[in-house]
Amino acid sequence: MLDKTFDPAAVEPRLYALWEASGAFAARPDSDAPPFVIMIPPPNVTGSLHIGHALTMTVQDTLTRWRRMQGRDALWQPGTDHAGIATQMVVERLLASQGQDRRAMGREAFLAHVWEWKAQSGGSITRQLRRLGASLDWPRERFTMDEGLSKAVLEVFVTLHKQGLIYRDRRLVNWDPKLQTAISDLEVESREVKGSLWTLRYPIEGEPGRFIQVATTRPETMLGDTAVAVHPEDPRFRDLVGRRAVLPLVGRPIPIVADTYSDPEKGTGAVKITPAHDFNDFEVGKRHGLPMPSVLDAEARVALAEIEADLRAVEGIAEPDFVRGLAGQDRFAARKAVLAKLEELGLLEKTEPHTHQVPHGDRGGVPLEPRLTWQWYCDAKTLAQPAIEAVESGRTEFVPKQWENTFFAWMRDIQPWCVSRQLWWGHRIPAWHAPDGSIFVERTEEEALAAARAMFGADVPLRRDEDVLDTWFSSALWPFSTLGWPEKTPELAKYYPGSVLVTGFDIIFFWVARMMMMGQHFMGEVPFRQVYIHGLVRDEKGQKMSKTKGNVMDPLELIDAYGADALRFTICALTGPGRDVKLGRKRVEDHRAFVTKIWNAARFLEMNGIAAPQGFDPASATSPLARWILDGANRAVAACTAALEAYRFDEYAAAAYAFVWGSFCDWFIELGKPVLNGPDGAEKDEVKGAAGHVFGTILRLLHPAMPFVTEELWHRFGYGPEGSLIRTAWPDSVPVPDAEAARAELDWVVALVGEVRAARSEMNVPPSVTVPLLLQGAAPATLDRAGRWIDAIRRLARATEVRPLDGAPPRGVAQVVVGEVTVMLPLAEVIDLGAERARLAKARGTAEGEARKLSAKLGNADFVSRAAEEVVEETRERLAAAEAEMARLDAALARIAG
């Protein structure tokens, strides 16, 4: 016997362990089955399962389980990425709590600690994914720092370098002074900051008393100014272009240059140019050949080495000793000091409050500092071209398609990709520096030494580059590095390119773009055929979930409370195209009711001795009820299949829900009860067979979304051994012959029951009162139907009997119109004639409104002559039906008049 309620916690761990142990998740490279491949976008090894993972993994698992059931050789590739900055931060924090420091222990010792941490606490997310039911092929789990993937990284770096697509350059980068590393443009987060706009006065050289005013939000960088720029057409400054200003505090004369970067409308119309500390200024500096001294060090403290030689005293303007005193000060302390000194010198014109966007590091959280450094760059512009073409030509397709625009916009304007990071945890760059500055990029130190020997004619000592690669560099190789590349493995041959990449739109630039570039370049083919972009999970009010807002939901807690099936089904039901998912506890609770409904339906079947049918042939079913539910199941199968093919998880969930609850439970089971309670025989056998058959279809249909409850019921009902539903074939939609007749019959029964129930309810007839249904004007076929369904009608419509009206209608009837029939309910004892008249009048009003609308339409000559013939014909039929109904309601009203 099934328990009274479904207990997910008792079932989930057992079934998951069974699936995993039996190899149900395993890809089968040796099979002939066509592959279906999803490469998991590798979660961060430091991460734990959050609600966003729950969404993306539910979608991926639903697709994987569905395709696996369809007979595809499914590979859902698991793994994690090493998350350079995040992991290094975690381990450093851990060490700090033990009073240890990374720099003190040195690189090797630190890395040993990281690996130790990884072994102990890394990848807890992979355990949590099991709670969700994710059917990943665990024995294939990879890690971006493992040996094989590291080999792929090495191969790619060296190859790209030899192809000139990776190079070293000295440019401005986004520098995180807290983490002391370069970071990518994509790791920059603009934050609105309430600051000030200071207007400074720079004296004009040789013209005492004349100044040019510049506005700035970062006065401390003025030590590194090398020009003042004005707009070439700005008449206010025309005579100053080509002359020089004296840089306050420093004393260095700097040119006043004409550059369209300066906006006459903004600030004073003149801007100070600090090429080494601002991206726009850097461009101006390049255009005008300006020096580019850095005045801040790696920790964003004032550093004077590059301007020391420029310092000179100028009475009332520049004080070298003051500047020297700034050395080593933090940028914000230096700002205060600089402003105070400028004010003292009368060179601070004004201070205005100013709100502006300040770039912050998304990991470290501190304001970033553009910094001029040597870094390794990847020529993304070149690599992007084939990736763009692949999407243009449809070799990779985005779903929904609109995201292709986002992809194109980013890819067509892509900047050189800075791939080096000043970290220890990551793939160390395979470059060796010779004392003279030559660099050798090779797979091994031996090869580098050999290359150096060839160049210098003698052995020279080489020093390996200290930097590591951006984590995304290795992630970009994931679709093929996990399959064994650069080795030519059977897996690589079979599973590349993948079928679909599933991810959120915020990740298009990170994973999609980079995997596309690397896949095209090294495999000569796209890494995936489709990219399914889903929304973000938000709270019920549509707010982004965040720890600071306190509105985060823990998927594991939701699973504990409602079960994984409920959470997964909720996510499917809410995942429409191009929409964020507004998720609340209540939504999960609501959908749990559906899991419970299935469980209860199963209990009913069990009580009636219904199980996996033996030798039931749907094609030979004769009873209308059996044929009707078989037809309904087939249509549900078709709808669910089409929805999944289109990535319409909401439609998939809705179609399954409507069929299971609205058809199978509400009508099939109810209509079947009289038969099931009746005598044994062919009819009962057929209804039981159909019930068992359709329930099996339901379990298969819902398995991708709610794997646990379906798998549990599958074996409990003898459809297969425990844990076998996951390997069972997805149902086919097999049309039922002459389904229209079965539908027409059941539609009639449903309409009759519905109308009678509504009339009784509106008349406030207590359920205990049962009455005969007298049919007036019934066609012989209708009387036959009534006879066939008499038991069900008795039960569902609270009727004693159904028979033709014999003679005059009794007094005090309630009447409803169903097709050509007027059904009379003799309710003399309880009926309120006034209420019944009002009810009939209302029904007549509805029919009349409908008829009026339709006849107006048909009265329009343009409509009749220009609309499609079927539409006109259908309108005529609807009008006739509406008028007939009006006539019957008129007759009904006349019967109870007076």
Next chain:
RNA sequence: GGGCGCUUAGCUCAGUGGUAGAGCGGCGGUUUUACACACCGUUGGUCGGCGGUUCGAAUCCGUCAGCGCCCA
């Protein structure tokens, strides 16, 4: 400032040229032995505003407004 998206019932959302829908909620009723996480019935909408195309517009076009996101 540029781009994208959204606006349909109280709420969350389907519906992309031909009868405005679902779930949840609300209201009324029900221990009808699978299920009160249920059953039965019912109430909710000038489909954001305006204009256009069309025999016909929630749907196509234009425009305005509001909201959200991305980029600068």
